Amino acid sequence: MISIATWNINSVRLRMPLVERYLKEHGPDVLCLQEIKTVAELFPAQAFADLGYTYQAVHGQKGYHGVATVARIPFTEVSRYDWQANGEARHVGVRLSDSGVVVENVYIPAGGDEPDRTINPKFGQKLDFLARMTEWAGRIADPTLILGDFNIAPLESDVWSHKALLKVVSHTPIEVETLARFQAAHDFVDIGRQLIAAPERYYSWWSYRAKDWRVNDKGRRLDHIWGSPSVAAQARAHRVFEDARDWTQCSDHVPLITEFDL
Template sequence: MISIATWNINSVRLRMPLVERYLAEHAPDVLCLQEIKTVAELFPAEAFAALGYTYQAVHGQKGYHGVATVSRIPITEVSRHDWQANGEARHVGVRIDGCGVELHNVYIPAGGDEPDREVNPKFGQKLDFLARMTDWASAIDQPTIICGDFNIAPLESDVWSHKALLKVVSHTPIEVETLAAFQAAHGFVDVGRQLIPAPERSYSWWSYRAKDWRANDKGRRLDHIWASPDVAAKASAHRVFEDARDWEKCSDHVPLITEFDL
């Protein structure tokens, strides 16, 4: 049994005490982090190693973006795709040694505020990023898991109000359609919804703007763990650790963890 967690940490150096707490309490075998916001040379590698996460694949960038996969079990880095086509550090892929499965950690662009590529280039960049991911997915020929901050809540039940968010970036029809095309290119299974079926509530992000996020509960399911059909069939449990949103100096995202019998 292998447990894989994903968490947009929103600065790993700032929030390393929270990461250490999560790893001590929940001990996933593999942790995929997004928005580490640091170059690899300043990544807290020794702190992770002290907790037993000695296998590390870090694709960092100064001050922005960045992804890292740390593991207690052997992993080998296999790829770093520039799906943004501008050099931003938004992906790292590893092979989980001994089981023949690749694990891809991705941070899809947020896309700005206006869902129109003509007036908001960031939105167009997000859609183009997904198109490049789709081309990659269509050529996958091995068991694969992809996880991270997708910055899209695809289902009506993935947001606090489908009607209110239809024109809000992260839940617009064109984003949902574009993500669905990526999913179909390889036949990825949304493991989170396989194990916590819609319309059950399953959010992973709440805005910092809400003074009381629990009472307000205007959440979105922006973070995902998807897998090839044969790997998804081996998923046995999926949890969203909402309590991390209450921790001091927390990220606006919370960790997800899925167990696979690989």
């Protein structure tokens, strides 16, 4: 059994004590982080190694974005795609040595505030990012997991209010349709919703603006773990660790973890 987790950490250097706590308490074999907000040279590599996570692939960037995959099982880095087409560090891919499964760690752009590319270039960049991902997905030959912060909550039950968020970036129809085209390009299986079936409540992000996130519970499922059909068929359990949202200096995202019989 192999466990694989994903977490938008929102600055790994600031929140390394939280990462350490999570790894000690939950011990995933592989952890994929997004928004690490640091260059590779300043990534806390030794701290991870001291915890047993000696295999590391870090695609960093100063102050913004950045992704990292760490593991206590062997892997080889295989790719860094520039789906943003501007040099931003938003992806790193690794191949797990024992199973051969490729784990693609991605941080899709948030897309700004206005869901209109004519007045908000960031929204257009998000859609174009997804279009480039879709072209790539159509060429995938290996058993693959793609996971991370997709910044899209595709289902009505993935948000606290479908009606209230229809015109809010992350849940607009054009984003949902664009993500669906990406999914169809490789027949990706949404493993989270395979094991936590809609319409069951399932969120991974709550805004910092909420004074009491548990009471208001205005969450969205922005983080995902998707897989090729052959990999998804081996998923055995999937959990959302919501308690991390209560930790001091927490990220606004919480970890997801899936167990596979690989």
